[in-house]
Amino acid sequence: MNVLKIFKLFSLILIVTFAGIPSADATNSTAAPGDEQTVSLPEKTKENSTDTKPAPSPISMPSFESGAPRWYPPKMAPAKWEWVELTTGEWLKGTIKVIRHDNMEFDSDNFDTIEIDMKDVLQTYSSTVNTFVFTNQRLVIGVGRITKDQVIIDTAAGKMYYPRQQLISVVVGDRTEFKLWTGTLTAGVSSTSGNTNQTTVNLQANLKRRGAFLRIETNYYGNIGTTNDVTNVQNQQVNLQADLFIYDRFYLIPASFEFYSDIFSNIDTRYKPGVGVGYQFFERSELEWQVNANLLYQRVRYVSTTGNEPPVFESAAFSIGSDLKYDITSDITLHANYTITLAVPATSYLDQQGILKLDVDITKHVSVNSTANWTRIGNPIASSDGVVPDKNDLILTFGVSLDF
Structure with a gap:
């Protein structure tokens, strides 16, 4: 409970800081x-x-x-x-x-x-x-x-x-809200037939707002697959983060949120709201790199558990994330994202995720890409039948993206 009190106090400090930022004055030129x-x-x-x-x-x-x-x-x-x-x-x-x-x-x-x-x-x-x-x-x-x-x-x-x-x-x-938003929609399908009939569908979406001081970004990843008409892949993830620049490259994160679900990892739902800070090391046409540190509250509900484990796990958590975008050429872009999350005080719950994406532009609004999405659950919980999920999951997808 002391950790949760510290989390609430840290959130209050950031909210007070956010509220105290002076408003823009377009008429004061002196x-x-x-x-x-x-x-x-x-x-x-x-x-x-x-x-x-x-x-x-x-x-x-x-x-x-x-x-x-x-x-x-x-x-x-x-x-x-x-x-x-x-x-x-x-x-x-x-x-x-x-x-x-x-x-x-x-x-x-x-x-x-x-x-x-x-x-x-x-x-x-x-x-x-x-x-x-x-x-x-x-x-x-x-x-x-x-x-x-x-x-x-x-x-x-x-x-x-x-x-x-x-x-x-x-x-x-002119700061018209609609003009501040951009987005990308990606869809991919893979299929095999013969001894095993496997079909996997992947969907990714990105929506980003870039204003003078406030930046908002939302990402969605979803995968569903079947083998011989039996579902064997089913997971989805939503990330949301708001960045408020208060000093050159330094920004506050007044709100962040993550939703994750993976039935075959025995995770029915996982929520991670939080607040934090970040720093933009590079923001150039060919290179963007930023690092975030967040204080989180996480709540995990499992699909099923044995009698020794509760169906819900709650704790405070601390995460560090790195996000990099690099233009290898004018038509080829590499995206690399890595996040590590440590539950407090249950330090055995150390989760990690790495996403590597390569985009090749075909036209101004259409590109083809490949994505490697790796997740690691530090402490997987056995389901009611005693099966313990693997700690590591790696999903490779190929798709077509539309920018808008």
Whole structure:
């Protein structure tokens, strides 16, 4: 009971912390920068290091010393394009996907998605509505232009000017809730016939919300299989986690939840609600890696037990998880997830899970993939007939995914 009291106290501390975060103020443009990581100013080039005058207007069409006219994007550029000028004088045409952690993800028809250090970006032109995140939890929504020392945003309240060194990130879109969500649906089927008629169906789903400060992700894994019309595989799992970024890469987890069921492991239902903290080590176009630590309450109901075991097991638990996404090439992506959960004080209940998934893009919205899902139950409980389930389960699946 003392462990459960500690769990409740820890939850209360996180809730109080979450409630105390200041609300976004989109009108206060004079607040001093905080300790958050902001974007870099452009590095000085030979051209602008000797020029003490303000940057020329695109309308004036200035010339280089050699006499060649300097090019600027058309004033009435198509709304679907955005322009980025590098400190080298080169221009890129495409779409700014996100600016975060002093890096810009830029999508071009020729280069696909590339990553650019903000110190190499001189200015940007855009005609789309985006969400700009500044220091002190300030959000500004509008059509913005980033110059070498300012961020100029056309908002519903008028034109706003902010120092570039106070910009933390740019999120694509106007924070309309629907635009913040993306998802993936995966289905796979395997079948054998002959001496044994085996059919296995696998279903996976992922739904993710990415906002300026709040990120929510839900995953579903389900498998069902039959041999000669007799069910021999039946398990499913649902994970939900909300991440609230409060300082650069550090975030709170005000809510997490897991549901798991595997009839042939003698687990009818297993629930794990919890809270925790996490840290985003990398968030780049080709690499994402984060680590979480959660304090949980778990409740397991078994399908059946012998007379020596209760039908329900309850305890507090502590878990550590790692989630990695790596783009091997522009079309091949590796996902690796590992979680270890330790029950307290029943430390013999040490559960582990590792998921390895390889995606190969066929089109922009369709991919083929293979998944290896390994689970280990630290202390399997014998069913009423005395059979003890194996500790390890490994499921290999192949499927087709649809991104939306």
